Amino acid sequence: MNVIITGASRGLGKAIAHVFAQNGHDLVLTSRSEVALYNAVQELMTMYPDVKVKAKAFDLSVKGQAIEFGQWILSLDLSIDVLVNNAGLFDPGSVHNEPDGTLEHMLAVNLYSAYHVTRSVINRMIEQKGGHIFNMCSIASLKAYPNGGAYSISKYALAGFSTNLREEMKPHGIKVTAVYPGAAYTDSWEGSGVSRKRIMEANDIAKMVYMAAQLSPQACVEEIVLRPQLGDL
Ligand SMILES: NC(=O)c1ccc[n+]([C@@H]2O[C@H](COP(=O)([O-])OP(=O)(O)OC[C@H]3O[C@@H](n4cnc5c(N)ncnc54)[C@H](OP(=O)(O)O)[C@@H]3O)[C@@H](O)[C@H]2O)c1
Known part of the structure; x- marks a missing residue:
């Protein structure tokens, strides 16, 4: 399979890349930072020398670059088996006092991308009559919490995008899965003071995405909801 992952330079995206590569699948990766992306590619190519890895950096919060990324994928002339829309950013804040422009930025990074x-x-x-799209939502797509603000709004919107796409793609044989993780330890949590043992590992989410991609063509995992064993923070 060819597996396309956005936001693959670190965190959940990189963990998902590892799980698919471990199982022999080829990767097409992007993130915004070229250096971080190429470091991830080096790591993956060293660990899984038989796996083909293609990568190019794009700022997916810019509409033109998100479209350019899509056009680059098409130019590779590969079957598009799995697309993981994972790139995203968490800017904590509250609707009543976050800086002007926060919502626009969160929507650009987390939804429009x-x-x-x-x-x-x-x-x-659609021409292929198959494939699987994963959208990395969040428990912030399901439940409001303090400091959620524009981030939570953008993740509710991403869940809306995902459920609409699921309905539309049913007759085309394309599966759509919304992934709703609670807290999982990635760079987003560095310096937060939260213990690694209190929240999930990035690999927990990666394994569930991989498993959901293994079912028969007639089965679709519509939602994956994961929380730390002790619940949300
Ligand atoms: N970790 C959690 O607890 C958690 C929980 C629920 C949902 N999520 C969601 O899961 C996804 C991944 O989170 P994470 O914790 O792994 O985050 P992370 O460690 O901060 O990594 C974010 C990834 O997204 C990329 N990215 C950010 N802005 C981008 C842009 N404008 N264009 C292209 N790529 C961009 C980053 O690329 P560069 O660094 O190269 O710029 C990086 O590869 C996000 O959508 C997040 O909202 C995370």
Whole structure:
């Protein structure tokens, strides 16, 4: 399978890349920072020398670049088997006092990125009559919490995107899965003072995404909800 992952330079995206590569699947990766992306590619190529890894950096919060990423994927002329819309950013804040522009930025990074990347490649997937799209939502897509603010709004919107796409893609044989993780230890949590033992590992989410991609064509995991054993923070 060819597995396309956005936000693959670190965190959940990189963990998902590892799980698919361990199982012999080829990767097409992107993130915003070129250096971080190429470090991740080096790591993956060293650990899994038989796996083909292609990578190019794009700022997916910019509509033109999200579309360019999609066009680059199409130019590779590969079957698009799995697309993981994972790139995202958490800016904590509250609706009543976060800086002006926070919502616009959160929507651009967390929602429009997935929307434009998906729209750029979806006709190819429809022609293929198959494929699987994962959208990395959050428990912040399901439940409001203090300091959620614009981030939570953007993740509710991403869940709306995902459930709409699921309905639309049913007759085309394309699966759509919304992933709703609670807290999982990645760079987003560095310096937060939260213990690694209190929250999930990035690999926990990666394993569930991988497993959901293994089912028969007639089965679709619509939602994956994961929380730390002790519940949300
Ligand atoms: N970790 C959690 O507890 C948790 C819980 C629920 C949901 N999530 C969601 O899971 C996803 C991954 O989170 P994470 O914790 O792994 O985050 P992370 O460690 O901060 O990594 C974020 C990834 O997204 C990329 N990215 C950010 N802005 C981008 C942009 N404008 N264009 C392209 N790539 C961009 C980053 O690329 P560069 O660094 O190269 O710029 C990086 O690869 C996010 O959507 C997040 O909201 C995370």
